[in-house]
Amino acid sequence: MQRGHLLGSAFGIASAFILVIFFDSVWRGESVQVVAYPDNMKPDIWVMQSGVGNMHMAMSFIWDWKAKRIEKIEGVKKVTPILYTSSIITVNNKEMFAFIVGLLPGAQRAGPWEMAAGRQIKNSGEVLIPDVLSKIGNIKIGDSLQIIDQDFTVTGLTKGTFSSANTVLFVPFSNLDDILSSSGTYSYLLVDAEEGIDAKKLSRKIKNDVDKINALTHEEFIANDLAMAKQMGVEIIVMMTIICSVLAALIVGFTSYSLIMRKRKELAIIKALGVSNRTVLYSVTIQSIIITLLGFILATAFAIFIIPTLPQLIPQLTVLVSITAILQLGLIAIIVSIVGALIPAYMVLRLDPATAFHV
Amino acid sequence: MFQLAWKQLQLDRWRTLLTAIALGSVIAVILILEGFEQGQYYQLEQLVLNRKADLIATQSGVTNFIAVRSSIPQLSREEVESVEGIINAHPITSLPIIYNKNNIRTPVYVLVYDTWGGPSSIIKGENIKQSNDIVIDISLAKKYDLKIGDKFFVTDFEFRISGFTKEAAFMMPLAFISYDGMLDLFLESEIAPDLSTFPLLSYMLLEIDPAFDHKKIQQQIEARAPFVDIFTPSQIAERDKNMGKTFYAPIIGLLVSVGYIIGMLVVGLIMYSDIRSRIKSFAILKALGFPFKKLFHAVIFQSLFLLLLAIPTGAILAQSFAIFIHDAFPIYLFQIFYPNVFFQSMLASLIFAFIGAMIPLRSIHRTDPLLAFQGE
Numbered sequence: 001m002q003r004g005h006l007l008g009s010a011f012g013i014a015s016a017f018i019l020v021i022f023f024d025s026v027w028r029g030e031s032v033q034v035v036a037y038p039d040n041m042k043p044d045i046w047v048m049q050s051g052v053g054n055m056h057m058a059m060s061f062i063w064d065w066k067a068k069r070i071e072k073i074e075g076v077k078k079v080t081p082i083l084y085t086s087s088i089i090t091v092n093n094k095e096m097f098a099f100i101v102g103l104l105p106g107a108q109r110a111g112p113w114e115m116a117a118g119r120q121i122k123n124s125g126e127v128l129i130p131d132v133l134s135k136i137g138n139i140k141i142g143d144s145l146q147i148i149d150q151d152f153t154v155t156g157l158t159k160g161t162f163s164s165a166n167t168v169l170f171v172p173f174s175n176l177d178d179i180l181s182s183s184g185t186y187s188y189l190l191v192d193a194e195e196g197i198d199a200k201k202l203s204r205k206i207k208n209d210v211d212k213i214n215a216l217t218h219e220e221f222i223a224n225d226l227a228m229a230k231q232m233g234v235e236i237i238v239m240m241t242i243i244c245s246v247l248a249a250l251i252v253g254f255t256s257y258s259l260i261m262r263k264r265k266e267l268a269i270i271k272a273l274g275v276s277n278r279t280v281l282y283s284v285t286i287q288s289i290i291i292t293l294l295g296f297i298l299a300t301a302f303a304i305f306i307i308p309t310l311p312q313l314i315p316q317l318t319v320l321v322s323i324t325a326i327l328q329l330g331l332i333a334i335i336v337s338i339v340g341a342l343i344p345a346y347m348v349l350r351l352d353p354a355t356a357f358h359v
Numbered sequence: 360m361f362q363l364a365w366k367q368l369q370l371d372r373w374r375t376l377l378t379a380i381a382l383g384s385v386i387a388v389i390l391i392l393e394g395f396e397q398g399q400y401y402q403l404e405q406l407v408l409n410r411k412a413d414l415i416a417t418q419s420g421v422t423n424f425i426a427v428r429s430s431i432p433q434l435s436r437e438e439v440e441s442v443e444g445i446i447n448a449h450p451i452t453s454l455p456i457i458y459n460k461n462n463i464r465t466p467v468y469v470l471v472y473d474t475w476g477g478p479s480s481i482i483k484g485e486n487i488k489q490s491n492d493i494v495i496d497i498s499l500a501k502k503y504d505l506k507i508g509d510k511f512f513v514t515d516f517e518f519r520i521s522g523f524t525k526e527a528a529f530m531m532p533l534a535f536i537s538y539d540g541m542l543d544l545f546l547e548s549e550i551a552p553d554l555s556t557f558p559l560l561s562y563m564l565l566e567i568d569p570a571f572d573h574k575k576i577q578q579q580i581e582a583r584a585p586f587v588d589i590f591t592p593s594q595i596a597e598r599d600k601n602m603g604k605t606f607y608a609p610i611i612g613l614l615v616s617v618g619y620i621i622g623m624l625v626v627g628l629i630m631y632s633d634i635r636s637r638i639k640s641f642a643i644l645k646a647l648g649f650p651f652k653k654l655f656h657a658v659i660f661q662s663l664f665l666l667l668l669a670i671p672t673g674a675i676l677a678q679s680f681a682i683f684i685h686d687a688f689p690i691y692l693f694q695i696f697y698p699n700v701f702f703q704s705m706l707a708s709l710i711f712a713f714i715g716a717m718i719p720l721r722s723i724h725r726t727d728p729l730l731a732f733q734g735e
Binding site: 008009011012015016018019022023026049050051052053054056057058059061085086087088094095096097146148149150164165179180181212224227228231232235236239240243244246247250251253254255257258261310314316317343347 | 606
């Protein structure tokens with residue numbers, strides 16, 4: 001009898017939960033993508049300017065001779081310097097925010113970890129861009145884009161390097177050096193240790209031996225970046241979760257209320273037959289829990305099967321569906337269902353059993 | 360039909376109230392998302408406009424004020440100031456830093472200024488007086504529980520908080536220091552081979568004699584100083600806003616679309632449940648000869664009435680949320696009542712409510728008038 005009504009309510013509640021899960025997935029996706037570059041480089045140690053402890057939106061300068069000194073420290077196998085900056089790039093007259101990595105000749109160690117098409121940069125004025133940027137910016141291999149006042153020709157497309165907050169481009173070191181006027185400096189050093197060397201101890205040694213630098217193990221460096229990315233916007237996520245949960249509670253309340261109003265005569269008969277208020281209240285709460293759970297199951301199914309496919313439709317989206325977040329939402333759903341049952345419960349308590357005998 | 364729809368809503372006030380709040384919450388979600396997006400654009404625009412320049416000189420090729428490194432050669436300042444009509448070229452330097460305290464990191468956009476371009480207002484404390492003074496955005500103070508007079512470390516250099524301002528952009532709080540402060544920071548930090556590694560002059564805020572034509576001055580400067588480009592503040596503000604749009608619009612747009620779908624479902628659900636509960640009344644009306652068209656109008660009017668109740672509810676909810684969030688986390692600014700967007704959202708809500716109201720129409724259409732003569 002109530003199938004349409006229940007299904008409609010479940011869809012309404014599911015939509016409210018989907019909004020929360022989607023918001024959370026985008027936020028998590030972007031946060032993880034922020035560390036995509038350093039995470040894929042995986043040096044044992046990152047060396048940067050003193051006082052700097054991460055990469056996203058940071059500015060770091062260290063003297064070039066410090067790289068040579070670190071190279072000589074016992075236990076260090078290889079040092080790969082990069083230049084790094086954030087800037088606005090112009091792609092087909094559209095301005096976008098991007099992170100630019102300057103690579104020394106032959107420094108593939110610090111370059112893209114997967115190519116989608118084309119070739120690596122070899123000459124001055126060449127650039128590698130993410131394959132997604134190529135799609136949304138309608139820019140292909142051989143086309144040009146602008147970084148500040150310099151034109152660059154696209155020679156290759158890279159994979160896994162795009163996100164709305166952290167699009168990574170690779171250019172020759174000399175070009176970025178020119179743009180930044182940073183002659184004689186590097187931004188970060190990727191330090192690979194000899195086999196069997198403890199990275200934590202080596203990072204401490206580097207920090208002690210070389211003045212005005214910071215050295216962190218790969219894990220510490222990534223954790224810093226990820227923590228910073230995740231705390232940006234977290235308040236919005238929490239507040240949106242609260243609003244959407246209130247909305248879901250209202251829908252639950254509305255559905256339960258409608259059902260009770262429609263069945264009040266039957267409920268009055270039940271009460272007149274001596275069934276206690278508590279038993280009726282239990283049934284109202286269980287009904288509310290069932291509707292909410294149905295909505296939650298629909299939302300979870302959407303989150304698991306549909307949300308991960310959205311970036312195929314909207315390439316600039318980076319999403320990461322978190323099971324932990326869904327489970328947390330499940331707990332909220334239980335609270336929602338109980339809160340949603342409050343008004344109908346109040347109506348049940350007020351229901352006069354004499355109503356059953358009205359003609 | 361207008362009256363019938365109105366009476367239906369009055370019959371069960373609890374239900375009408377719940378419905379209006381539920382719909383209002385959907386509208387609030389949409390307004391909050393749209394308001395957040397507009398707030399971000401507003402902050403991006405204000406970042407430039409608050410610097411109060413007549414014209415702005417940037418490094419050649421740089422067209423934005425935020426998220427880009429602009430570095431103008433020192434000599435260009437003389438070249439610019441030599442143009443007739445320029446009263447002063449006030450220097451300003453932007454310095455993105457990561458503030459770290461107790462291992463909690465926050466990107467901060469530091470503006471270094473001399474005579475123009477400082478904080479737009481000081482809401483507590485005082486402006487910069489000494490070289491190691493810093494004025495920070497109130498959101499940073501709240502996040503780290505910082506007070507006036509507290510130490511504020513940038514890399515290893517110690518600043519002293521002299522005042523709080525209320526300026527943020529691109530989800531980054533702003534901070535202001537003097538040129539003396541910046542030089543001390545660079546020199547004492549000894550982090551690079553020479554000072555030229557750092558941008559010492561990012562922009563020039565041009566003060567123009569009101570008697571001179573801005574456009575002509577712009578052309579003269581660009582001819583005389585090849586390393587700079589000249590823009591009006593509103594031109595740069597527009598470009599910063601557009602850059603923000605490429606960043607926020609796809610994600611917020613999708614979230615708002617989901618919000619509209621929820622709104623549609625809520626209206627559909629409410630109308631469906633309402634019509635199912637009154638199916639006998641509809642059967643009576645049909646038996647009395649009311650055409651389907653009239654009943655259709657009644658349903659549409661009813662959903663419109665609901666929406667009229669829901670809009671102010673949603674707007675109040677959204678504005679309350681915006682005030683609460685901005686008070687607790689001043690970095691987030693919501694522009695709930697941004698005229699164009701607000702009315703667009705209301706129009707879209709109306710359309711979605713209309714579509715939602717269509718959902719139960721099939722039930723009315725299929726209602727058999729004979730149902731009116733059946734017993735309980």
